[in-house]
Amino acid sequence: MGILENKFEDNVVVAKLDKLIGWARSTSPWYFQFGLACCAIEMMSAAASRHDLERLGMMPRSSPRQADVMIVAGTVTMKMALRVKKLYEQMADPKYVIAMGSCATSGGPYWQHGYHVLKGVDIVVPVDVYVPGCPPRPEALIEGLLKLQEKILDERPLTRKMA
Amino acid sequence: MSKYFRDIYESLSTMMTGLGITWMHMVRIRKNNVTLQYPEEKWPRPERNIGFDHSNYNVIRTRLHVDIDDCIGCLKCERICPVQCIKIVTEKAPVRGDDIKDIGHVGVTSNGSRKALVVTRFDIDMTECCYCNLCTYPCPEECIYMTGGPNADKHPIDYEFSEFDRSDLIYRFAKPGTKEGMNEVLSKDGAES
Numbered sequence: 001m002g003i004l005e006n007k008f009e010d011n012v013v014v015a016k017l018d019k020l021i022g023w024a025r026s027t028s029p030w031y032f033q034f035g036l037a038c039c040a041i042e043m044m045s046a047a048a049s050r051h052d053l054e055r056l057g058m059m060p061r062s063s064p065r066q067a068d069v070m071i072v073a074g075t076v077t078m079k080m081a082l083r084v085k086k087l088y089e090q091m092a093d094p095k096y097v098i099a100m101g102s103c104a105t106s107g108g109p110y111w112q113h114g115y116h117v118l119k120g121v122d123i124v125v126p127v128d129v130y131v132p133g134c135p136p137r138p139e140a141l142i143e144g145l146l147k148l149q150e151k152i153l154d155e156r157p158l159t160r161k162m163a
Numbered sequence: 164m165s166k167y168f169r170d171i172y173e174s175l176s177t178m179m180t181g182l183g184i185t186w187m188h189m190v191r192i193r194k195n196n197v198t199l200q201y202p203e204e205k206w207p208r209p210e211r212n213i214g215f216d217h218s219n220y221n222v223i224r225t226r227l228h229v230d231i232d233d234c235i236g237c238l239k240c241e242r243i244c245p246v247q248c249i250k251i252v253t254e255k256a257p258v259r260g261d262d263i264k265d266i267g268h269v270g271v272t273s274n275g276s277r278k279a280l281v282v283t284r285f286d287i288d289m290t291e292c293c294y295c296n297l298c299t300y301p302c303p304e305e306c307i308y309m310t311g312g313p314n315a316d317k318h319p320i321d322y323e324f325s326e327f328d329r330s331d332l333i334y335r336f337a338k339p340g341t342k343e344g345m346n347e348v349l350s351k352d353g354a355e356s
Contacts, residue, residue, distance in 0.1 A: 052198045106290035109246045131325040132332055134294045142201045143323035
């Protein structure tokens with residue numbers, strides 16, 4: 001993933017540094033707001049004062065260069081899939097993707113007859129956490145982000161012992 | 164000269180007014196704050212009001228749950244599902260209304276109807292579900308329902324169930340080993356007769 005990987009032996013200092021890096025990454029996953037449909041309303045609600053996401057260190061960014069997590073919220077059409085891929089590639093490492101809602105997870109209500117809908121955003125980008133719901137409650141999105149935090153904490157970026 | 168000091172006084176007094184409001188909010192922070200401290204506290208979910216009595220209608224949008232012991236395999240929920248996210252496969256039971264203990268099959272539902280079919284597969288893909296609640300209305304045994312809300316006595320509420328893997332979101336309600344067990348039961352039955 002990064003330039004630091006596979007450069008270090010496994011010892012106490014590196015292990016502690018690993019944990020520090022994991023903790024630092026997990027407590028500030030700034031997310032790239034990728035609102036495409038009705039799920040975007042719930043994502044906005046999660047960022048607003050009622051379900052304040054900033055108390056968990058998550059801040060909405062509008063540029064892929066500043067973001068760590070991409071929350072794909074909503075129906076990904078075939079036309080938009082190319083842009084999803086392009087914007088994912090523009091994000092800086094380490095990068096994570098959350099598929100929010102039924103449509104981004106598997107096509108949702110359009111999974112059978114949707115001629116214009118991508119059947120799951122995991123076809124174009126690797127997805128870390130799937131948040132189900134149509135649309136999910138803001139609490140459900142926060143739960144997904146907390147799961148992602150656990151996943152980032154378990155990672156060992158220097159010694160690359162992926163959990 | 165007097166304007167100079169009046170400006171200083173005005174700036175200080177307005178600043179103190181603003182800080183006073185901030186201080187009052189800080190003192191009463193637990194009383195009138197709006198933020199839901201999510202992982203520590205959870206608020207009850209609002210139930211959708213469709214203009215009927217809530218006790219008669221199953222109106223909440225959460226995860227679907229099936230009490231498989233009560234399911235008679237009538238396929239009504241599978242047929243009404245607008246997105247076909249429910250998949251049911253049934254087999255004919257050897258004896259109507261009889262328990263098949265090998266595969267954990269209960270012959271009589273809690274409503275008292277004798278089952279003629281054994282449900283060998285009952286999958287609900289929660290990634291495809293659109294949470295429309297349509298499957299809960301036609302169920303004659305009221306065994307498929309959304310968790311929580313009016314059904315909180317049957318199953319606790321569950322609306323945040325995100326997973327790392329997409330296949331974990333397909334909920335398989337039929338009892339494990341039902342299909343193989345059913346084949347065994349049927350072959351034994353056929354061998355005897």
